[in-house]
Amino acid sequence: MAQETEKRAEGRWMRSLRPAGGWPLALGMAVPLVSGALLVWQALTLARVLGRAVGEGAPLTALTPDIALLCALLLARVLLGLLGEAAAGAGSERIKLALRRALFRRLLSERPDWSANRASGALAGALVEQVEALDGFFARFLPATLAAAVLPIAFAAVVIPADWVVGLLFLLTAPLIPLFMALAGWGAEAASAAQAEALARLSGRFADRLRGLVTLALLGRGEAEAEAAERSTDELRRRTLRVLRLAFLSSAVLEFFAALGVAGVALYVGLTYLDLVSLRASPLTLEAGLFCLLMAPEVYQPLRTLAAHYHDRAGAKAAVHEIAAVFEHLPNLREAQELPTQTRLLPGGALGIEASALRIRAPVGSRKILAGADLTLAPGAQAALLGPSGIGKSTLLEALVGLRETEGTLRLGPVPIGAVSREELCHRVAFLPQRPHLFTGTIRDNIRFADPDASDAQVRRAAERARVLAFAGTLPLGLETPIGENGLGLSGGERHRVALARLYLRDPSIVLLDEPTAHLDAVTEAEVLQELLRFTEGRTLLVATHSARVAAALGRALRLEGGRLLPVPHPLAPLEDAA
Template identity: 60%
Template sequence: MPETETSAAALKPATDRAIGRWLTGLRRQAGAALPLAVLAPLLGGGLLVLQAWLLATVLDHAIAGGAAAEALLPGLLSIGALIAARALLSGIGEAAGARAAERIKLALRRRLFADLLARRPDWTAARSSGALAAALVEQVEALDGFFSRFLPAMVQAALLPLAFAVVILPVDWVAGLLFLLTAPLVPLFMALVGWGAEAASRRQAQAFARLSGYFADRLRGLVTLRLFGRAEAETAAVRDAAEALRQRSLAVLRIAFLSSAVLELFAALGVAGIALYVGLSYLGLIHLPGTALTLQTGLFCLLMAPEVYQPLRLLAAHYHDRANARAGAAEIEAVLGGLPVASRPATVAAPPTRPVAPPPRSAIAVAIEDLVLDTPDGGRRLLDHAGLRLAAGGSLAILGASGIGKSSLLEALAGLRAAEGRILLGGVPLEALDEAKLRARVAILGQRPRIFQGSIADNLRLARPGASMAELRLAAGLADVLGFADALPQGLDTPVGDGGLGLSGGEAQRVALARIFLRNPDILLLDEPTAHLDAVTEARVLDGILRFSAGRTLIVATHSTAVAARLERVLRLAGGDLLPAPHPVRRFAPGSAA
């Protein structure tokens, strides 16, 4: 079945070089904020040159020219205005960088979340939920500094030192040449140190993802661990893992501090070289052709010397943001199997609104040929070249022991679990069906349906947000939800907690069944739909299922012979195959339809 734009096909494996291109490609998600974050510091650099020249001129007039204070006032006011303008541009740049990073992270999280929703349940079940959550939260957050700080600093470091040196060359060619020769050495040595920082950041990101998954899994199984007396041992293991993560984080910081120290050393040597040259020139110890330093030009060179290296200092301070971002991207790629293609942000489409259940659009025949199905870990074969044909509009019960593979078979029929062989719906191979059409026409009810916090009506409207109250009551009546909801003070508007808190297991199952009725599918795949129900309630719910499934194709996985007796065909899953089973004798519960 073809994947949508936000599906797993949108993810592709990435090499180190591809990760860099992918990070650069995400810039489109920032809109105009990122160019503004880059442009503002460049404009501030232009004002800096003018400020340094004005300051050198004012000092020259005051010291060498003996100008009065009144004559210096316009220059001093201009310098104050330039300082204020540079501060304003700096604030604008920082705010724009933060906004750009937030936009990029939001777009990326939406896209990654849409990809997770498009995955099969067996894919997510085979992975640590903690690692998946860490990829969407912590690893995406690691990209923040790359866009808000590193990219603007990188542009400044690439342009401003060269521009400053070119401006200084006409003033004094020796000072300009010193800047041109020494400035490129700083990024070179910083890159050598940065390779180690990136490797350490990647190891730290992997350790953090492992710790997140480990902690989430232990927290989920906390009750079981306490029952078996393993709580203290697992607590110690978590403490050891956290200590290992701390050590890796400190290693990253050590390398980051080293890169900053290397840069500071070269920058200090460069500034010291310029100061030595200017001082010796004033003392008359250096006489080079074309170098006649005045107080104004010498002060200008001294004032600009630290500013030539300042963009490189800034780049070194934020270089670890690049390493963190690349490590986070690599971890996203490792956890999700690829990186999303940079494009416009993906959105999750709302379920389509369609007419309420009856009548069905059309019945669909179901057939499987040579179906091979394994457990998610591949350790056990559930179906071995099994076959099945069910006519359009037919009903089938599948019996079998717990863990034999009934639920997995239903998931494979719904396209939610990978399997070998052929699955045909209406004569069309499952993989050839459009994803949206498949989800609209095939509905599956698992043994543990998800009930969200809200009212019962809110949970029903997840299937069709625009459904009226009359349509809700019709679906709820077929699933016997009204049998308990009408006894509540607020009826279908009664609030329930997350996970169905406030409802029994059977009541939550019936709410989920009514939600499926509201979707109006053509194929119903029900997994133990009457579990947790007494015989009388089971009969009422079966009556509703059979009334709804008239003209539709119905497959029910069940342990109940009472359920199997109400359906047309019965098969038993055993030995990796679907075998004919004798039809159970039909017994009527009190109050059930004959």
């Protein structure tokens, strides 16, 4: 029951996306109806031309106006078909763009611990493949659904004045086709859901294995993983073929009943002309009989089109279910486009940090990193954060910059952290993680990342303060030396110094550093620390470290232990034990 309720909710959500398609989608859905009206006119004109030519022996010159009208109607329907297809496609693109923006906005608004619990391949698959799977539903299935709901009944109503038996036959046979299509469609929907799930698993496996390719090669697991990927690909192939098989079955059901309907009309008209069937009060004219025969296949054509695109609906529903599973809930496009929530600006100058009954859980599992901890750093205060590796120092710093979900009270100055916008946090709080990310480019480009408008002199000054020039000056290209993704080509200490140089291009109120002097020798550490303390004078500073020199230089230390923050009277003593 819960699963059925969930499916109905997903179906309603999928239909609620239709307004995002705007006027192009509305035009794409209306064009088939206009084309259907022209089709009736075309069939009447063609029946009149044939009836006058065959029954009355009218010359070609007398038929020329009707033939010209017939050609104009054919050309108009062709142009309308192209217009409707282009408009529906444009409306579908609008919906996909709006949905991708909403999902991407959701992805960016979540904290790193949210995305860390999800396979990056599954997230990418939902943003790309699953959203793309909605294209057929909006561009083809929705226009076909409206045409199939309106045109067969309208065609039957138009045919009734010409012959009520044929019109009644259309009204009785046309509803049977969607009924049997739905029966086949249930199986197609289940198969599409399994296929979408297999595609998500394959995407996740590919992304994860690509990220760990070097590790897999070093462990000799390359061949085994290739075989596993081949099995996953083969499973996806089988599921895809199962979806196609059910889609062909649905089309075969429609063709069978459509053929029966057309054959029934042809048989009735033929027997009526032979006077073997007499259900009419007046004789059936050649023009009326031709009109009925011409309209017979057209009555079922909208249903044929619907059957051809019926699997698009099943694929779209499976894609929506997969998006809901990856992102936990489906976004509301209207809410995603509404005005941003009210935020508060942080006051100028140095900011203090105040936490009360702060609780932080591990990203995976229920282990508590902090359990009701209290922290108070006055504006401009400086402190070291101590504790053994893995105790949660990095997680605490991430929470203080808004990158982790917390419970309890956490304020930056007088403002709760939840009321501070991301832009304000990025501007006022500087955070250097334990593994800073460097991108492919030059050393200068990586430093300038903190301030794209910084001049070359400012970048050079920042590099000098972070002691980057100490190693970059020995390189032939200096700061123009190219490096690879994640600092490839630099040592651990050099990567830290490049990332630290970014700090000197900013003007933060709070500075949070995670092992800023790791991998540095004693002389370089002392130089980097001296410049860092000079820069952070008057700013609030919290440094997670194992270094006795850093803790001693800051003067105040806090130890993370047992889920609480405890003051350390003499920082040097416990650090010597930890070393």
